[in-house]
Amino acid sequence: MKMHRLALIMLAGWAASLAFSCASAATVLKGETVHIISEETGLATWETEDKGVYFRLTQISKEQAQAFMLARGMDEKSANDFAGTCVFMSVLRNDSKKPIKYCLAEWRYIPMENTPQLMLTKHDWLARWQPRNFSKPVKTAFEWSQFPVEQTFSPGDWNQGMTTYEIPPGSRFDVTYRWWQGGKLFEGTLRNVECHK
Amino acid sequence: MWNATNKLALGGLTGFLFLGLTNLSWAADPPLQVSLVPYKPRLTALGLALKDLDGKTITLASLKGKVVVVNFWATWCPPCRREFPSMERLREKMSGKPVVILAVNEGENAETIEQFVSTLDLQPAFPILLDQDSGAMAFWPVRGLPTTYIVDKRGRMAYQAIGGREFDHPEIIKRINQLVREK
Numbered sequence: 001m002k003m004h005r006l007a008l009i010m011l012a013g014w015a016a017s018l019a020f021s022c023a024s025a026a027t028v029l030k031g032e033t034v035h036i037i038s039e040e041t042g043l044a045t046w047e048t049e050d051k052g053v054y055f056r057l058t059q060i061s062k063e064q065a066q067a068f069m070l071a072r073g074m075d076e077k078s079a080n081d082f083a084g085t086c087v088f089m090s091v092l093r094n095d096s097k098k099p100i101k102y103c104l105a106e107w108r109y110i111p112m113e114n115t116p117q118l119m120l121t122k123h124d125w126l127a128r129w130q131p132r133n134f135s136k137p138v139k140t141a142f143e144w145s146q147f148p149v150e151q152t153f154s155p156g157d158w159n160q161g162m163t164t165y166e167i168p169p170g171s172r173f174d175v176t177y178r179w180w181q182g183g184k185l186f187e188g189t190l191r192n193v194e195c196h197k
Numbered sequence: 198m199w200n201a202t203n204k205l206a207l208g209g210l211t212g213f214l215f216l217g218l219t220n221l222s223w224a225a226d227p228p229l230q231v232s233l234v235p236y237k238p239r240l241t242a243l244g245l246a247l248k249d250l251d252g253k254t255i256t257l258a259s260l261k262g263k264v265v266v267v268n269f270w271a272t273w274c275p276p277c278r279r280e281f282p283s284m285e286r287l288r289e290k291m292s293g294k295p296v297v298i299l300a301v302n303e304g305e306n307a308e309t310i311e312q313f314v315s316t317l318d319l320q321p322a323f324p325i326l327l328d329q330d331s332g333a334m335a336f337w338p339v340r341g342l343p344t345t346y347i348v349d350k351r352g353r354m355a356y357q358a359i360g361g362r363e364f365d366h367p368e369i370i371k372r373i374n375q376l377v378r379e380k
Contacts, residue, residue, distance in 0.1 A: 054227070072273065089275075093227055093360070140304030140331050145273060148341040151359070156232025158360035159341040160276055 026178055026187040033191040043196070050188040052096025055177050057088040059196045060162065062169075072141035078129055085120070086165040086195035090147045092177070093158030102179040103150040110174045111167045120164045122146035170197040229280055231366040232358070239353035242267075242346070243337050245299070247326035250307050255299065255324055257348065263295040264355075264376045265348040266364070269328075269339050271303045272313040276361030277343040285321045286365035287373075294377050295350065298323035303331055303342065349376050 031050035038045070047056035060068075066083035070076065094100050108116035122143050134142070147161030167173055175190045245257040245267065257265060268284060270277035284298050302310055302325055310325055328334055337346070340359070347356040355376055362369065 056227075068273070091227060136330055137304045137306075141271070141273060144271060144303060144331075144342050151340045153359060154232070154234035154357075156230045156360075157234070157358070158227065158230065160274075160360070161341065 026185040054093040056091040060087040073138045090163040094153035100179045101152045106178040229361040229363040231368040233356035236354045242348045249324040266298045268345045274342045280361040283364040300325045
C-alpha cells in the first residue's frame with residue numbers, strides 16, 4: 001500500500017514537473033509575421049522566421065479542401081466535415097545550423113479573445129471518423145497529406161502538410177509553434193492569421 | 198443518386214480544383230533544398246521488395262553494389278511533384294554509373310501514377326514502385342512525404358533528406374559520386 005502511494009506521488013511529481021517544463025521553459029521569440037496575398041489565387045499566406053526556423057500557413061479554400069479529399073476517394077460527408085474547418089497548407093523548414101524537433105501536441109492556436117486551443121491532428125480526425133471505416137487508400141492519402149504530428153529536421157529539412165482549425169470562416173487567430181533545439185524549447189508566433197471566408 | 202454525367206462533372210471539377218491546389222502550392226512554395234543528412238554510423242538499410250508499374254518485383258537486396266536513391270512520394274504531395282523531374286535529370290547525369298533511383302509511391306494505383314507521369318515534360322526512366330498498403334513506408338522511418346534515403350553500395354543508409362530536394366544539384370551529385378567511388 002505504502003509502495004503504491006509512493007509510486008503515485010512520484011508519478012504525480014514527474015507529471016507536474018513535465019507539465020511545468022512544457023508550460024514555462026520555452027524561450028518566446030518575437031519574429032515578425034509577414035502577410036502576402038497571391039495575385040494568382042487571391043489566397044493569403046502568413047509567414048515568419050525565428051532563429052532559422054521558418055513557418056508558414058497558406059489558406060486553402062473550402063472548395064479546394066473538399067475537392068482534394070473527394071479526389072482521394074473520401075466520401076462526401078467526411079470531405080465536407082474536413083473542408084468545413086479552416087484548412088491551411090503549412091510549411092515548417094529548418095534553415096538553422098542545428099537539428100530541431102517539434103511535436104504538434106506542444107503547439108496551440110489562439111482564436112481572438114479566446115483561450116489557446118490544442119491543434120487538431122490527423123489522429124483526432126481519424127478518431128472522429130473511426131466508425132466510417134475508410135478504405136486503406138483513403139486513410140493513407142488523408143494521413144500523409146496532413147502535417148506530421150512530430151518530426152526531427154536536420155538543417156535543410158522541411159515539410160509541408162495541411163493543418164486545420166475549428167473556428168468560424170473569416171475569423172482570426174494566432175498560432176504558437178514550438179520546437180526543441182540543443183535541449184532548449186523555443187516558441188514562435190504567427191499572428192493575426194485569417195480563416196478563409 | 199449520381200448519374201454518369203454528374204460523376205464526370207464532379208471528376209472534372211475535382212481535377213481542376215486539385216490542380217488549382219497544386220499550382221497554388223507550386224507558386225508559393227519554398228525553394229527545393231540541396232542538403233543531405235549523413236548517417237553516422239551508416240546503418241544497414243531496411244528491406245524493400247515491391248512491384249513496379251509493369252508488375253516486376255524489385256528488391257533493394259538485389260541492388261547491392263549500386264548506390265540506390267529510395268524516394269517515398271505520392272502524386273497528391275506538392276513537394277513530391279516538384280522534385281520528381283529532378284530525379285530523372287539525376288538519372289540522366291548518372292548514366293553509366295552504378296546508381297539506381299527507386300520512387301516508392303504511397304497508396305495510389307498505377308492509373309493515378311500514370312496520369313501524373315503523363316503530365317511531365319521529362320518521362321521518368323527509373324522504376325516507380327507501388328506501396329499500396331504503405332507497408333514499406335511504415336517499416337522505414339518515414340514521418341512525412343517526401344522523404345528520401347540514399348543507400349551505399351554495401352547496402353547501408355548513407356544519407357537522408359526530409360522534404361523536397363533538387364536532386365540534380367551539383368551538391369547532391371557530388372555526394373552521390375563520392376558514394377560511387379567508395380568500395
